[in-house]
Amino acid sequence: MRKELRVTLGQHSLAGAEGINQDFHGAMLPQGLARFSKGIAVAIADGIGSSRVSQVASAAAVRGFLDDYYATSETWSVRRAAQRVLSATNSWLHAQTMRSDARFDKDSGYVCTFSALVLKGREVHLLHVGDSRIYRLHAHALEQLTDDHRVHLSSVESYLGRALGADSRVEIDYDHWEAEAGEVYLLATDGAYMHLDAEAVHAALAQGGPDLDEAARLLASEAKARGSKDDATVQLLRIDELPAPHAAPLPMQRDKLAIPPPLAPRAKFEGFTLVRELQVSARSHVHLAVDDATGQQAVLKLPSVDLRDDADYLDRFVLEEWIARRVDSPHVLKASAVERPRSHLYVAMEYVDGQTLAQWMVDHPRPGLDSVRGIVEQLAMGLQALHRREMLHQDIRPENVMIDRAGTVKIIDLASTHVAGLAEGTGDQRALAIAGTLQYTAPEYFVGRGGDVRSELFSLAVIAYRMLTGQLPYGLDASRIRTPADVNRLRYVPVRHFRPELPAWLDAVLQKALHPDPAKRQQAVSELAHDLRAPGPEFMRERPMPLIERNPVRFWQATTVVLAVAVIVLMGMRVVGG
Template identity: 80%
Template sequence: MQSLRVTLGQHSLAAPGSVNQDFHGAMLPQGSLRNAKGIAVALADGIGSSRVSQVASAAAVRGFLDDYYATSDAWSVRRSAQRVLSATNSWLHAQTMRSDARFDKDSGYVCTFSALILKGRDLHLLHVGDARIHRLHPNALEQLTEDHRIHVSSAESYLGRALGAAPNVEIDYRCWQAEVGEVYLLATDGAYAHIDAQAVHQALAACGDDLDEAARLLAAAAQARGGDDDSTVQLLRIDELPLADAAPLQSQREGLSMPPALAPRASFDGFTLVRELHLSSRSHVHLAVDEATGRQVVLKLPSIDLRDDPDYLDRFVLEEWVARRVDSIHVLKASPIDRPRTHLYVAMEYVDGQTLAQWMIDHPRPPLDSVRGIVEQLAKGLQALHGKEMLHQDLRPENVMIDRTGTVKIIDLATTHVAGLADGARDPRALAIEGSLQYTAPEYFTGQGGSPRSDLFSLAVLAYQMLTTQLPYGLQVSRVRTRADANRLHYLPVRHFRPELPAWVDAVLHKALQPDPARRQQAVSEFAYDLRAPGQEFLRPRLSPLIERNPVRFWQCTTVLLAAAVVLLLGLRLAGH
């Protein structure tokens, strides 16, 4: 199986008689960490007017390489890298403000920063300042970064953007698909100003696979050609890339056998089966006891009919992968297992309780406060997912459990969209319709793709259904194909079914159920808060449109008006004759 393999070379030379204010580094992890986070190469260049900028450069590169690999592997490369760089920028700026340099920012903890991250088949570029990243061509160096330098005159310029220069910083980001054999050059201004494509090709030809020596030759050549600044060069050659269809979760199931048919009281991989909980075309679910701990667990086994489908198997193992990365009492947890596995299965915590679907049967007209309590717990679970750049995508009554203490948990994580696993997709949005159609937000049907506000829509549908036993748009949403279709959706007020409820409840729900996601609340937490403490936006008296207050009367009036118009037109036509 093809894997991710590169050759790296790097070297840095201080300007004669001075301290080297450049700093560079790289991380080439192995195994699962390389699959999850990729390979990172970074360099930074301090500003010459500062006596401490070499500290800033070292902190920027070291901090980035340490902290990027500590971020959640559920996060996208862009989010992980920009979060780390934002924190580094804040720390550098704080160091400046705590020192004498607060009166002269040009002597503070400031540096440029440029990095390449190769994950899967994609290269991700992060950049601020005037170091450069080039792609090598036969006769040219293609500059991939923009110099953030402001030119006052032909002889005077200054950095317009750099790490540590201000409390906040904008980081340039680009992403493109890598190709085997490509060579990338990262260099500070003391190097790139004095070398060209011919010099790089000559160094590569002279040194073969020893790219460290090639980088040393280039750094030395830059100074020999008149460079009087620190000179740092990094060379990255891409030797091998994973197959285009290599699944990120494939390694989770490699080497595991398919489980046999199981029956109650059977022993399986250290578990004793108790009873069957659910059987469907997608999976077989059993209650079992962990023989080592005595803990009850839920074992989910892959469907016999789908065991040759790699996409299905990746989705199957995704549930436990997600559960191990989300820490919330309101999201189903993976069961801790310390022993090696021999078969493919998913082990999750056992929730002793009932589904929300059953709860709604038992409580056909629940009080508003009970619904609020469930919504608030679901919102906390969704928040935990959204904080990891995950979308649940299948929030429905059957995928919500309420245990005997009243704790609400989101279950069935197999349809979760994970931004970190979607890195490399040509369109990283959640585009596929994974959930039940009647709970899916309209933007999925129009091709816009999902977002946290899509999960918010599904949560609002649940709230509406708990209060009324109905769906806010009936089955109309599943027939949406264009934005015009979505705009024609008509919300039927909750008070049509529950006139005793406050009018503001409808206002809050109507906003959360807007066909246009931009018009909904910004987050699930905001929706839950609005249901508990509505603001003036919802409390202001509002005359609902007639179609919402009384749809029958609306269509009766419309029919009368149309008939009157027809009679008027006929009269005018006869009068004309």
């Protein structure tokens, strides 16, 4: 039986002496795929006492976070999704203040603290602003995991330095760590935590038994008994079970799907009629098919029968169509528009009537710069669509690019794609591994640093270079990298060495994109596309090109001659000295 993330939650809130509870708390414990892709979220907020509407702010913050976080893309990481939602919530709260009389007195506006935990896979993620607190319970202590964003003017006077709604922008603290089964976390507002300690928490847990709601009620009441006049809210979260390490990146319902049998043209399969075989490899069989219901052409990708027992391969296989259905770009291959119940395991994608970029390069051995720019720009737009979803394709090469008969460029083969939102909490290290073809892989992968969007930029620049020259910018040296020293020895061969008619600035643009250090490249694929179309002043400066870059062969010939002369001189000196 597959192990899953399971928790026990308890929560309780008591109003303070004023009678209006300005605290708000909530949690979402979804089941199934939502628990896997987004996790479990627990949140607490505390309105500031000087405002008559801060209870509205705290309620909006918690409700908005719990609703909107689960509406964000499944491909996003927790950090990106949560901070986007909190940023939007902060903007809304601040706008409410600016529309009211409180615009002249921010302390009476829509302002609150906010703290949340998101448990996803085997990781805990923390989001925090203000002075509510999150603790981890130990045998004899409460470990405070959040910082209080409170500025102290004196021993008796202080104010919140950061809070939701206080300004048009807000900085949200973020942290994450490996979870452990059995851990207990406490979320509390200041009306509770100022009067509680580890002994009180352990006593409440013992008295409440398995009922954490009762334990939370006992703690809120204990805070009141110890003198709290403020609203007191407590949430207790215990981690009961965690998924197994290195769990599948997506728990697709494939267990009941059969591996397809070998298929031949004109065969009927899952509502399709096969037309012809497009590609056969050790890992999959790809067929052109026609949908019997709509008459539309589609590409069916079937897993290899030889890999039917490889669970990781099968999980990755079904992931390709899942990714395609979540990316909307004319420059990324789409999943087939037809969705129907299945009895066999296969992937259905759109059919692109055209040729691969690899074939285009054979047909156009010396293309014009404008043609290359057009292809790079379309590839950049496709990659941007993936990057906005926190995905890395990781295998950008000419064979994985299609050009249809209208000239539209599409990125295909999403099987190696790394999805941040699915990888976190699972121990998936695919962004660190070399997943693509070596000649197009960025140097940082070879030394174990892993990749990011700048690595995809490197691969795109290699494609541009190869379209122009038919060669690789570092020859085969880049694919032989094993150590940082190997990286430092890479020497860029200028495009103009092969095609002197091309402009000098082109080498400056490509050399930057192909720099061995990702920090010294352009930082987004859109920057490379822009620089190829409208190079800035940094690329237009005339600079003498070193001989090793201008003509590597002549450089090494000259070096050899100099060394030979040096050897002859030294031998002559030795003879004279003898």
